Amino acid sequence: MSNIQDKVVVITGASSGIGEATAKELAAKGAKLVLAARRENRLHKIQSEIESKGGTAIYKVTDVTSQEQVKALAAFAITTYGKIDVMINNAGLMPLSPLYERKIKEWDTMIDVNIKGVLYGIAAVLPSMRERKEGHIINISSVAGHLIGPAGSVYSATKFAVRAITEGLRKEECINNIRTTIISPGAVASELPETISGLELKTAIDEFYMIAIDADSIARAIAYAIEQPSDVAINEMIIRPTRQE
Numbered sequence: 001m002s003n004i005q006d007k008v009v010v011i012t013g014a015s016s017g018i019g020e021a022t023a024k025e026l027a028a029k030g031a032k033l034v035l036a037a038r039r040e041n042r043l044h045k046i047q048s049e050i051e052s053k054g055g056t057a058i059y060k061v062t063d064v065t066s067q068e069q070v071k072a073l074a075a076f077a078i079t080t081y082g083k084i085d086v087m088i089n090n091a092g093l094m095p096l097s098p099l100y101e102r103k104i105k106e107w108d109t110m111i112d113v114n115i116k117g118v119l120y121g122i123a124a125v126l127p128s129m130r131e132r133k134e135g136h137i138i139n140i141s142s143v144a145g146h147l148i149g150p151a152g153s154v155y156s157a158t159k160f161a162v163r164a165i166t167e168g169l170r171k172e173e174c175i176n177n178i179r180t181t182i183i184s185p186g187a188v189a190s191e192l193p194e195t196i197s198g199l200e201l202k203t204a205i206d207e208f209y210m211i212a213i214d215a216d217s218i219a220r221a222i223a224y225a226i227e228q229p230s231d232v233a234i235n236e237m238i239i240r241p242t243r244q245e
């Protein structure tokens with residue numbers, strides 16, 4: 001039996017890309033999934049696909065910018081399955097733009113989803129994990145959480161923040177047997193570039209994404225972190241396309 005069998009895993013941003021691929025990978029390995037995102041039709045379809053292959057999944061429509069909704073998501077998981085073993089804070093968006101364009105609404109959204117959404121996810125699961133003296137929190141950062149490019153200041157700031165928060169969490173909670181993992185993907189084929197509103201920049205990013213790897217590559221890395229024995233914590237992984245500079 002794998003170390004993933006029967007683990008209860010909550011995934012935010014599970015309606016597409018990395019979240020969807022991770023849900024399917026972990027379901028195939030016997031995890032009990034709790035899928036969260038805003039688009040219910042997508043979540044329903046993914047749940048059906050998982051179940052048709054013999055997997056176990058439930059979903060709850062959740063906007064991670066609402067602390068109440070994220071709290072309700074964790075409560076739903078615990079009511080249904082009795083516990084949360086793994087929380088994957090994956091929901092995110094990347095509306096890149098130069099600072100001078102002052103797309104302040106997009107900055108706010110990035111901060112709300114990419115940073116506050118992760119914090120709300122941590123807040124929602126930490127009490128029950130502490131009580132059980134067991135748990136695993138996986139936060140999706142980015143290569144942009146290690147370096148900054150033009151038009152990427154705010155996105156990078158959010159992804160640097162995810163790494164800072166996760167490392168702080170590790171220092172505080174390792175004593176309570178709670179594992180933390182930072183996942184930093186490079187270019188991964190997904191809907192993420194669609195959040196870029198500037199046409200010229202979107203075209204440039206689409207070109208850059210020609211080398212993008214499948215979301216499955218990230219799902220496998222996440223599964224690897226989860227399936228380690230409970231006294232082993234994979235604290236950070238960077239996964240790039242081989243040809244990404």
Ligand code: NDP
Nearest residue numbers: 013015016017018037038039063064092142188190191192
């Ligand atoms: P996608 O755009 O395919 O997926 C993003 C997911 O986030 C969707 O499921 C979306 O669901 C969800 N989401 C967005 N806003 C909210 C919200 N307010 N509340 C709940 N869910 C929300 O992109 P990826 O799969 O690529 O992105 C996943 C993560 O990976 C992000 O954090 C991203 O920054 C990170 N990443 C991606 C890279 C890439 O190259 N693709 C590289 C590095 C990091 P819905 O719209 O249904 O709510």
